[in-house]
Amino acid sequence: MIDKTSPLPIYYQLVEWIKGLIEQGELKPGDSLPSEREYAERFSISRMTVRQAITELVNSGYLYRQKGVGTFVAEKKIEQQLMGLTSFTEDMKSRGMEPSSKLVGFEIVPAPTYISEQLTIQKHAPVYEIKRIRLADGIPMALEKTYISANLVKGLTEEIVQNSLYYHIENQLSIKIDEATQVLESSVATQQEAEYLNIQKGAPVLLIQRNTALTDGTPLEIVKSSYRGDRYKFTITLKR
Structure with a gap:
């Protein structure tokens, strides 16, 4: 009082x-x-x-x-540390939340030039283009588009990518994921993002591009994500 x-x-x-x-x-x-x-x-x-x-x-x-x-x-924001390389599924489970994915796009396409350059594969080589809505406790949190070389990771299916992709790659295919580079920037929701994330067009979103590599330096994936600005915040601990 x-x-x-x-x-x-x-x-x-x-x-x-x-x-x-x-x-x-x-x-x-x-x-x-x-x-x-x-x-x-x-x-x-x-x-x-x-x-x-x-x-x-x-x-x-x-x-x-x-x-x-x-x-x-307001709904409580989910806080995510930027120091560790974890999947969305791992992040949500560590918070006691139930992660899930809604697959809205899955196909093998010729790699666009900028994707082939970042994955260091031949121009127009086949890549998986995976578009998913990531949910926590049934609430849309992020719209995620992933590109992975179809020659590097074989046999992906719609069923597999609706669960933890990292778990499948490391435990079923025995491919070791090592590190990633992430770039963050602020933006506002497009009409498509607004529809998928159940927010207003023009609402704040956090854009993240993650480029992940294997232990031998081979690029594994490029992930472009749009996180709801009203539900997510990112923190980083700096030491001197």
Whole structure:
């Protein structure tokens, strides 16, 4: 609650109080918050102070505003470390979430020039083009397009790629995955991304391209992913 005798700023106390309600489950994702006026009257504080607290909670991802409707509790973002090379399936299982994939495209195509160059294969050599929606607990998290040389990894099927591709490659084919380079950039959702991820066109997305290699340096895959900006955040630990 608000203690006006405390040295802590009132807006900060309100921030921590609302955060506590969210973290304790008293306010759940999608719940509507009282209006600024209601909070101001309840705690006998100014609406400007309430607005400052709500804005901080929106900026930190706890809440979101819907113009003309109100302020709501946001879904908790999934935090992913960028230091380890893991699959989406491994990431979600480590968080106690149920991973799944919805396959929306699977075919062998002639490699586009930029793909053949990055995979160091002949121009127009056959590659798997795999497009999947990655879900956690049934909620769409990312749209993922993967390119893999069909001459390097043989026998992929729709059934295989709907599960953990890394598990199949390493455990069934005994191909050892070693390292990857990732490039991140911010963008906004295209119409196709919006439809697949159940978000609004123009909503923030995180674009990631991962180039993965085997222990002998052979390029394995190129993965282009669009992650929902409202559900994902990436962190990296830097040491000096």
